[in-house]
Amino acid sequence: MTTKQPDVWSSKLGVIMAVAGSAVGLGNFLRFPGLVADKETGGGAFLIAYFISLLIVGLPICWVEWTLGRFGGTQGFNSSPGIFHAIIKKPWGKYVGLLGFIIPVGVYFYYVVIESWCLGYAWNSFTGGLDLGKDPKTYADAFAAFTGLKADGTVLGLGAPFLFFVGVFILNFVIIYRGLSKGIEFICNWGMPLLIAIALILLVRVLTLGTPDPAHPELSVWNGLGYMWNPHDISKGLSNPAVWLKAASQIFFTLSVGFGVIITYASYLKKNDDVVLSGLTATAANEFCEVGLGGMITVPAAFAFLGASAVAGGTFALGFNVLPQVFAGMPYGHLFGGLFFTLLFIAAITSSLSMLQPGIAFLEEGLGLDRRGSVALLGLVTAVGCTLVVYFSEGLKALSTVDFWIGDIGIFLQGTILIFVFNFAFGSERGWNEAHHGADIRIPRIFKFVIRWISPTFLSAIFLMFVLKNVAGWNLSFSSPVFTPTDPILDLIGGPGHPASGVARLTAFFLLLFAAFSALMIHRAGKRWDAR
Amino acid sequence: MLISVGAVTGLFVWCLIKVLTGKKNPEHLAHVEPVETKDLDRR
Numbered sequence: 001m002t003t004k005q006p007d008v009w010s011s012k013l014g015v016i017m018a019v020a021g022s023a024v025g026l027g028n029f030l031r032f033p034g035l036v037a038d039k040e041t042g043g044g045a046f047l048i049a050y051f052i053s054l055l056i057v058g059l060p061i062c063w064v065e066w067t068l069g070r071f072g073g074t075q076g077f078n079s080s081p082g083i084f085h086a087i088i089k090k091p092w093g094k095y096v097g098l099l100g101f102i103i104p105v106g107v108y109f110y111y112v113v114i115e116s117w118c119l120g121y122a123w124n125s126f127t128g129g130l131d132l133g134k135d136p137k138t139y140a141d142a143f144a145a146f147t148g149l150k151a152d153g154t155v156l157g158l159g160a161p162f163l164f165f166v167g168v169f170i171l172n173f174v175i176i177y178r179g180l181s182k183g184i185e186f187i188c189n190w191g192m193p194l195l196i197a198i199a200l201i202l203l204v205r206v207l208t209l210g211t212p213d214p215a216h217p218e219l220s221v222w223n224g225l226g227y228m229w230n231p232h233d234i235s236k237g238l239s240n241p242a243v244w245l246k247a248a249s250q251i252f253f254t255l256s257v258g259f260g261v262i263i264t265y266a267s268y269l270k271k272n273d274d275v276v277l278s279g280l281t282a283t284a285a286n287e288f289c290e291v292g293l294g295g296m297i298t299v300p301a302a303f304a305f306l307g308a309s310a311v312a313g314g315t316f317a318l319g320f321n322v323l324p325q326v327f328a329g330m331p332y333g334h335l336f337g338g339l340f341f342t343l344l345f346i347a348a349i350t351s352s353l354s355m356l357q358p359g360i361a362f363l364e365e366g367l368g369l370d371r372r373g374s375v376a377l378l379g380l381v382t383a384v385g386c387t388l389v390v391y392f393s394e395g396l397k398a399l400s401t402v403d404f405w406i407g408d409i410g411i412f413l414q415g416t417i418l419i420f421v422f423n424f425a426f427g428s429e430r431g432w433n434e435a436h437h438g439a440d441i442r443i444p445r446i447f448k449f450v451i452r453w454i455s456p457t458f459l460s461a462i463f464l465m466f467v468l469k470n471v472a473g474w475n476l477s478f479s480s481p482v483f484t485p486t487d488p489i490l491d492l493i494g495g496p497g498h499p500a501s502g503v504a505r506l507t508a509f510f511l512l513l514f515a516a517f518s519a520l521m522i523h524r525a526g527k528r529w530d531a532r
Numbered sequence: 533m534l535i536s537v538g539a540v541t542g543l544f545v546w547c548l549i550k551v552l553t554g555k556k557n558p559e560h561l562a563h564v565e566p567v568e569t570k571d572l573d574r575r
Contacts, residue, residue, distance in 0.1 A: 012554075013551060013552070051536075274554075277547065277550055277554065281548065288544035292544075295537070296537065
């Protein structure tokens with residue numbers, strides 16, 4: 001008789017690299033710089049709110065997730081439903097972990113599609129296919145053609161975009177099939193240092209750009225840095241709820257907390273493995289990549305070549321329209337452009353792998369599937385979800401619908417659940433002691449109070465604001481509040497001048513179906529765990 | 533900019549040094565199971 005060897009990390013640095021790899025994603029290099037550079041809600045006020053949010057929400061929840069994950073692992077569980085089942089010890093406890101399965105798998109539906117764009121753009125850049133001249137419209141058209149932005153169904157077929165997507169999709173499952181240490185850990189151990197090395201090369205290139213066009217001396221990389229980093233009116237900014245909402249949301253999303261990933265990764269630790277220093281190191285690695293590298297590369301480069309107006313178009317516009325223009329304008333631009341999109345691809349694949357592991361863990365321990373079975377079933381489910389996103393590409397409607405309901409609302413909800421479970425189901429005193437079991441460093445005592453009271457209160461307030469703004473359409477004004485339903489809501493229910501979107505409705509229906517299917521699987525898994 | 537970038541870089545380097553020079557997990561060297569005392573407690 002053979003016994004299945006449990007998955008474990010092969011080294012402490014390996015798990016830190018894997019968690020950091022999960023956290024470091026496209027947002028570090030594209031979304032964060034755009035937020036800091038925002039003239040209304042960016043600047044010094046944003047950074048102060050950002051670092052405060054890091055201290056009172058990001059880091060505490062990170063430690064909470066690491067602690068609960070390692071505890072769940074010692075009880076023989078690796079998935080969110082299993083870990084919550086072990087902690088809450090009530091028949092409904094396992095359903096509290098439902099989001100920890102739905103969120104990573106749901107986000108994978110569209111994240112792997114964006115990841116394939118990065119690989120495609122890297123390839124096109126290295127081969128000179130992205131050198132499209134100086135007309136910005138050409139770059140926008142190239143992006144629209146690559147992503148099928150203008151009509152549904154245009155990406156499916158045997159064209160390059162679809163082949164890149166299929167290749168990246170299969171690559172993820174090949175790596176995940178190899179297991180925790182030979183798959184995820186191996187990729188992250190090589191990928192993260194490579195990512196940082198590429199980022200440092202690009203940083204040197206950007207900082208030595210000087211003034212690319214002598215006819216426009218105001219467009220220099222130093223002015224670009226100033227445009228991005230100079231503090232605006234800090235007191236005015238900090239009294240603006242939008243600044244806090246953006247800062248706290250960015251911290252929340254960038255650290256992958258509430259995602260269901262850290263809790264699963266930490267469950268593969270041994271009982272006496274440290275979680276405090278490991279959690280802090282993974283967080284610090286993410287912040288270094290976001291603030292130290294991401295904040296120094298994209299916006300200053302775009303400003304130096306194209307001016308302030310170029311950096312105001314949002315994440316996708318900055319990454320796939322503006323930056324290709326920037327690289328086309330610099331010497332050896334195809335090389336630096338290729339390196340930049342390779343960096344994005346590495347950041348994306350280390351994140352997408354982390355989205356699959358919670359699903360694999362649940363299918364194996366919940367349904368008793370072996371690795372081949374779990375990979376096949378998860379592959380089938382994600383193939384359906386990804387096909388929906390790839391096919392309904394017009395206006396990226398399916399992608400943005402999944403992103404909103406799963407990637408925004410779902411993550412906030414799961415993060416809030418996590419901190420309440422830690423404090424009130426697990427017990428904050430017990431949790432504090434559990435966190436310090438085997439710890440290499442001690443968490444400052446002030447964080448005991450922060451985790452117990454400040455984090456849940458702050459997170460609940462931010463979540464409420466997020467829902468009021470993005471669902472109810474609140475204008476974030478306390479003196480004269482106005483509520484106008486937002487696009488994701490109007491897409492579902494329709495409104496004056498905004499007909500309901502069939503694609504958004506179909507996508508939401510699919511997500512509900514997926515949630516119901518997941519709940520059924522958890523129900524079945526519960527019977528298995530009770531019998532155990 | 534210098535404060536933000538300097539702070540996160542310093543924290544990252546400090547953490548890396550702590551991890552790389554930290555104590556080895558004793559489990560890897562000689563793992564000893566903690567003694568369970570449930571039976572003794574019951575008596």
